[in-house]
Amino acid sequence: MFDQIFGNYLVYAGRISKEQLTEVIEYEKTVRVKLGLIAVAEKLMTSAQADEVNQLQAIMDKRFGDIAVEKGYLTEEQVSQLLKKQGNIYMVFVQTLIDKGFMTLDQVDAALNAYQEEQGFTHSDMDDLVSGDVDRTVKLFLPANEELNDRLCGIAVRTLLRIIDSSAYVSKAYFVDELSADNFAMQALEGDHKIISGFAGTKDSLLAIAIPFAEEEFERVDLDALDAVGEFTNCINGLFATELSGEGIDIDMVPPEFYENPVVLKGKQFCVFPITIKDSVINFILSVGADISIN
């Protein structure tokens, strides 16, 4: 996610063009292949095993390497060797910017410093960002000290990266009492915690979730497209409920609700977590312990 976050900052700051960013990211894909492919190429896993792990990733909130170790296909040592072979996304991104002549190392360094200052990140935060680790990166953009909020937001982003688009990236989350949206799909969770989660979009932005999830070419955000977004929300909440049930916390999901026309969401300091998928910004909405009214 580092390449998308920092790359889009470089575009926003006028350091590179959008076309140059696309070129860098496309090039990265050719040099930084997926872990499963490397494992198969190294003959550490069969392609059937890699496919199985990929399928399991869709229903488990775990990384490829963790599932492969659990299944006994790889050892932890083999996973670390494969990760080394895959390469760090920060190194690959910066090297590509320089190799293509879009920026010098000094310019990249200066842009990183400017980005750090603008975001108010510490040196440790920047270490998390350049680590390439999704969990460490997502945490940087979440409000601190809101445990359930941060956990569910983390699961939402990881699930979105796995099932919808691996090039999606996040911006800083914030709390509000009111938010306008052109359309909204949500699901309430009941039981030991009262939670509302969902995705709010502007114009047709929610198609960025609906189309890949349902594998259907919706032309606009109608009730069918929102149904797909609702089902995706249901998958996220299911993973969250699984995680909590392991701690003896019981929550249950109620059927999703959809709002096809513009709405105003009103609540008590609910979280808005912007996620960009292919240039469409959608908001993951989360309210823990308080209702959201929709008008």
Place this chain on the structure above:
Amino acid sequence: MANVLIVDDSRTSRKILRGILEENGHVIVDEAVNGQEGVQKFQACKPDVVTMDITMPVLDGMEALKMIKALKPEAKVIMVTAAGQKNKMIDCIKMGADDFLTKPFDKAEIATVVAKMSN
């Protein structure tokens, strides 16, 4: 090959499930959008297998399971759950559920479970 009734309030889930089942040679005899409609259509089309979502409006999947099993104890009902509904899964087993499918769907799992039911 089995004649399957799909009961799910989500159009997306019904469509995905239908696609996978048809790909595996099964016939979808009908679809229902809630438990109440599911019980009615079960009586009308007498399917070999029912896939029943748990979380639905009007009448949820667990109530519909109970009603179908009361009508026909040997009916094959596969419950469809989101991850995280473990407690409900246990209740469903007590009510006679024959198997489970988890969302998001895994093609191989669906093929295996429905084939097992139709045998």
